[in-house]
Amino acid sequence: MFLSRKNTAKLATLLLIPFLLVRCQPDVQWPEESVNTKPGTRWWWMGSAVDEANLSRNLELYSDAGLGSLEITPIYGVQGNDSNEVDFLSNRWMELYSHTQKEAEKLGINIDMNTGTGWPFGGPDVGLKDAAGRLLIKEFKLSKGQQFNQLILPDEKKQAETAKLASLMAFSEKGEIVDLTEKVSNKKLDWKAPVGKWTLIALFEGNTFQQVKRAAPGGKGLVLNHFSKESVEKYLSKFTKAFNESGAPVPNYFFNDSYEVYNADWTPGFLAEFEQMQGYKLQDYLPQFLDTTRNETTARIVSDYRETLSKLLLENFTKPWTEWAHKLNSKTRNQAHGSPANLIDIYAAVDVPECEGFGLSDFHIKGLRKDSLTRHNDSDFSMLKYASSAAHISGKKYTSSETFTWLTEHFRTSFSQCKPDLDLMFVSGVNHVYFHGTTYSPAEAAWPGWKFYASVDMSPTNPLWRDAKPFFKYISRVQSFLQMGKPDNDFLVYLPVYDMWHKVDGKLLQFDIHKMKQRAPEFIHVVNQISDAGYDMDYISDSFITSTEFKDGHLITSGGTSYKALIIPSVDKMPAEVIKKLIDLAKQGAQIVFMGNYPKDVPGYGNLENRRKQFITLSDQLPDVDFNETTVSSFSKGKIITGTDYKNTLAATGIVAEEFKTKADLKYIRRKNSQGYHYFVSALKAEDTDTWITLPKQAESVVFFNPVNGQKGKAQIKQADDKTKVRLQLKSGESLILQTFSTNVTVENWPYLKETGNPFVLNNNWKILFKESIPAITDTFAIPKLVPWTDLKIPEAKENMGTAVYSTTFTVNKKTADDWILDLGDVRETARVRLNNVDIQTLWSVPYELSVGKYLKNGLNAIEIEVTGLPANHIASLDQKGVQWRIFKEINLVDLNYKKTGYANWKTMPAGLNSEVKLIPVNFSN
Numbered sequence: 001m002f003l004s005r006k007n008t009a010k011l012a013t014l015l016l017i018p019f020l021l022v023r024c025q026p027d028v029q030w031p032e033e034s035v036n037t038k039p040g041t042r043w044w045w046m047g048s049a050v051d052e053a054n055l056s057r058n059l060e061l062y063s064d065a066g067l068g069s070l071e072i073t074p075i076y077g078v079q080g081n082d083s084n085e086v087d088f089l090s091n092r093w094m095e096l097y098s099h100t101q102k103e104a105e106k107l108g109i110n111i112d113m114n115t116g117t118g119w120p121f122g123g124p125d126v127g128l129k130d131a132a133g134r135l136l137i138k139e140f141k142l143s144k145g146q147q148f149n150q151l152i153l154p155d156e157k158k159q160a161e162t163a164k165l166a167s168l169m170a171f172s173e174k175g176e177i178v179d180l181t182e183k184v185s186n187k188k189l190d191w192k193a194p195v196g197k198w199t200l201i202a203l204f205e206g207n208t209f210q211q212v213k214r215a216a217p218g219g220k221g222l223v224l225n226h227f228s229k230e231s232v233e234k235y236l237s238k239f240t241k242a243f244n245e246s247g248a249p250v251p252n253y254f255f256n257d258s259y260e261v262y263n264a265d266w267t268p269g270f271l272a273e274f275e276q277m278q279g280y281k282l283q284d285y286l287p288q289f290l291d292t293t294r295n296e297t298t299a300r301i302v303s304d305y306r307e308t309l310s311k312l313l314l315e316n317f318t319k320p321w322t323e324w325a326h327k328l329n330s331k332t333r334n335q336a337h338g339s340p341a342n343l344i345d346i347y348a349a350v351d352v353p354e355c356e357g358f359g360l361s362d363f364h365i366k367g368l369r370k371d372s373l374t375r376h377n378d379s380d381f382s383m384l385k386y387a388s389s390a391a392h393i394s395g396k397k398y399t400s401s402e403t404f405t406w407l408t409e410h411f412r413t414s415f416s417q418c419k420p421d422l423d424l425m426f427v428s429g430v431n432h433v434y435f436h437g438t439t440y441s442p443a444e445a446a447w448p449g450w451k452f453y454a455s456v457d458m459s460p461t462n463p464l465w466r467d468a469k470p471f472f473k474y475i476s477r478v479q480s481f482l483q484m485g486k487p488d489n490d491f492l493v494y495l496p497v498y499d500m501w502h503k504v505d506g507k508l509l510q511f512d513i514h515k516m517k518q519r520a521p522e523f524i525h526v527v528n529q530i531s532d533a534g535y536d537m538d539y540i541s542d543s544f545i546t547s548t549e550f551k552d553g554h555l556i557t558s559g560g561t562s563y564k565a566l567i568i569p570s571v572d573k574m575p576a577e578v579i580k581k582l583i584d585l586a587k588q589g590a591q592i593v594f595m596g597n598y599p600k601d602v603p604g605y606g607n608l609e610n611r612r613k614q615f616i617t618l619s620d621q622l623p624d625v626d627f628n629e630t631t632v633s634s635f636s637k638g639k640i641i642t643g644t645d646y647k648n649t650l651a652a653t654g655i656v657a658e659e660f661k662t663k664a665d666l667k668y669i670r671r672k673n674s675q676g677y678h679y680f681v682s683a684l685k686a687e688d689t690d691t692w693i694t695l696p697k698q699a700e701s702v703v704f705f706n707p708v709n710g711q712k713g714k715a716q717i718k719q720a721d722d723k724t725k726v727r728l729q730l731k732s733g734e735s736l737i738l739q740t741f742s743t744n745v746t747v748e749n750w751p752y753l754k755e756t757g758n759p760f761v762l763n764n765n766w767k768i769l770f771k772e773s774i775p776a777i778t779d780t781f782a783i784p785k786l787v788p789w790t791d792l793k794i795p796e797a798k799e800n801m802g803t804a805v806y807s808t809t810f811t812v813n814k815k816t817a818d819d820w821i822l823d824l825g826d827v828r829e830t831a832r833v834r835l836n837n838v839d840i841q842t843l844w845s846v847p848y849e850l851s852v853g854k855y856l857k858n859g860l861n862a863i864e865i866e867v868t869g870l871p872a873n874h875i876a877s878l879d880q881k882g883v884q885w886r887i888f889k890e891i892n893l894v895d896l897n898y899k900k901t902g903y904a905n906w907k908t909m910p911a912g913l914n915s916e917v918k919l920i921p922v923n924f925s926n
Helices: 005-024 052-065 091-107 157-162 229-246 270-278 282-290 296-327 343-348 381-393 415-427 463-482 497-503 513-519 521-532 542-546 576-588 608-619 646-651 795-799 872-880
Strands: 040-046 069-075 110-114 133-142 147-151 164-172 177-179 188-192 198-207 253-256 331-334 352-358 400-405 432-439 491-494 537-540 549-551 554-556 565-568 591-595 631-635 638-643 667-673 676-682 689-694 701-705 712-714 717-720 723-730 735-741 753-755 766-774 780-783 801-812 819-823 830-835 838-843 849-851 859-868 918-924
Touching: 052 091, 052 463, 069 091, 069 253, 069 432, 091 110, 091 229, 133 147, 157 198, 164 270, 164 282, 198 282, 229 296, 253 296, 270 282, 270 296, 282 296, 296 331, 296 343, 296 497, 343 381, 343 542, 352 381, 352 415, 352 513, 381 400, 381 415, 381 513, 381 521, 381 537, 400 415, 415 463, 415 667, 415 676, 415 735, 432 463, 463 667, 463 676, 463 735, 463 801, 463 830, 463 838, 463 859, 491 521, 513 521, 521 537, 521 646, 542 576, 565 576, 576 591, 576 608, 576 631, 576 638, 591 646, 638 646, 723 735, 795 872, 838 849
Parallel strands: 040 069, 040 432, 069 110, 110 253, 253 331, 331 352, 352 400, 400 432, 491 537, 491 565, 565 591, 591 638
Antiparallel strands: 133 198, 147 188, 164 177, 164 198, 549 554, 631 638, 667 676, 676 735, 689 723, 701 712, 701 735, 717 723, 753 918, 766 780, 766 801, 801 859, 819 849, 819 918, 830 838, 830 859
């Protein structure tokens, strides 16, 4: 048949259409993994007693397991190893650091570095002039006409030798004020009191005398004054010198640990800084400032004092430190928590804000082993979000975390126990995990090797390291998604820091993770209510509100992140310029939500009446409403929404709540990408989930990704009333990544499973042999039913650590079901599954289940399960035998309560398979 040129073109087009459709469809793949998607770890150098050979060996082991970043933090050393210790930043130390960088580059590992040793910043170069300062007060009482002729010194002898007088003020009972500072000569005042009763208040600039905690050789000394820009620059200059002279490559990140500068509430020149910032002299109001009854005036002055400290920490330490790192072509990672400052502003001033998990959370996950020796996690969802909020509103790509600090007692923590708190960090916005630790340990060190005192041991000497790869791979897969696209949280939530500064007793107020329930209980309640209503949020500070804009229907922060509305919780104090900005944003078209009440007053004491007048004038523009009812008030081009019930009031914004939370009680985080949206979802709850979830945004396709095993598939969806519903199956403790697409994508269907009959229990003819064991166990044991190997009738089994292989054979008719799920039940602690001589998967978290249908044979099958246990029983046996393995200086090894105690009294912990193993027949319900 002859075709014309025209018809030939038509035919070619028709043939090309399917090809074009395939080409235009989104590529449904896991995002590309990189060094930054891999987990990192704090790398403890004990005494900096490292050498080239062992550095290379350690780095190779870390790289092989899947670590991507190492943060060098030198600390105290090992007993009897003084001759091998290396002083921090010495020529030899820089040589070892340079070798590390060179080897790490070959292996694709990033090297970070603490800007000091131990914590906080400080060391031998920090003299008293540059050390953390402390406010000292002494009062003298005088009567009419009394001659005062005394030394003006603080009471503490040590302080009297070094402290400097900052101010000496005289206050009469009639309110008269006399500045006597200049009348003090050679630390002595000679003064005759005028008529009336007088109180002299001396204010001294003292020292905390705090030493660097856990310092390494060459790093011991006083803690730095973080409020002094001059002292900070002087401190950093030694690092500049070390890198310039050595020519060593700078680290990927310079790191700063949580702010643990104790009692540092003053700095030289504070009075002048206070006056410049607040517009009045603090020394003129010392009686009110020091009043322990905390009346309104005192609270306002203390608030100003706290705000001044906050700005000094930001302007004199955090920003200069980051600017210094940038000049060296490096970046900064910072833990702001513990600071006496607005955490949002401090976190946002660095390149990577970092939060910290401290303890173990109990989500009541089904089948998850519990341990009696645990520490409660003080880092809840509300605390973890400070760092990610700052990263999001300031446009930073990464939020990192100090992960797995003190989950359980040493040697007792499993990967399965780690996963729930890891998932909590992910749903809180963390996308670059750093383990709290991995300790450098030389090959020649006897087991357990060198150990740090307060972390889950992520090191090659931990027997669980054998199965660390799939655990680390899980982190990398999740982070590949959480680093992709942009944040897509619904609301900005105003952080009422002025209320906290005004209300909380005392003077120095540090926002450390262990006391946030006392510092900010109302705000924590607000965060939980917003989350329970099905919304996610980022916190925003006063300074970031004033730089936020309204554009194209969204609030846009200075970092370029967009939000749908801004929530003002029930607050008392708000600066006039902030409420003015809120009104301006509403007039431009924004939705501003006020909960419970409008702000009532300005904070602070300086220029109070004028600021109040401005505040009242602005507040009078807000709609007159009854907050007991949810009210939507048109306000120029925008809306003012008011109420007391978070669920109803936030629904009035028109923003659709997430049914992941409201219907299924799942934890989630959502991000947006060029093709739609993606979620990380975790079942941090006791119940399994099998339900239909309505998505806030319509989608043509939804794809599930399982970060545990790498599986992906197209989810079941249905469209109704212009809404997309997706079917979700998750077991207690499981997690999933969900990605939406605006077009129909081609990928195999996700398997939805339904049990079709009774499980087949593999309950006889099991054998146990030990693949690895310390002490060695060479026999093979036949067991009538599955038991932990610690139940074997040999003493070595109760004290050993290592890996045992459980094996048996069984017969099954695989055709009676679409698929079969192997359920290992209670595993202590990781399990490599091999079926019919095929390695299938390593299981390390609950539920210990996997699909095995395609590996089964009709008839006889052979299964092997390699189970690796904890080192707890073996370390307890060493204590029982009196082996002196605690060889570390300073704090050595302590328990969860920082007490030096042994493990000889530990009961034997089960190791191996601790329950029945089942084959569960299932059918697909697609």
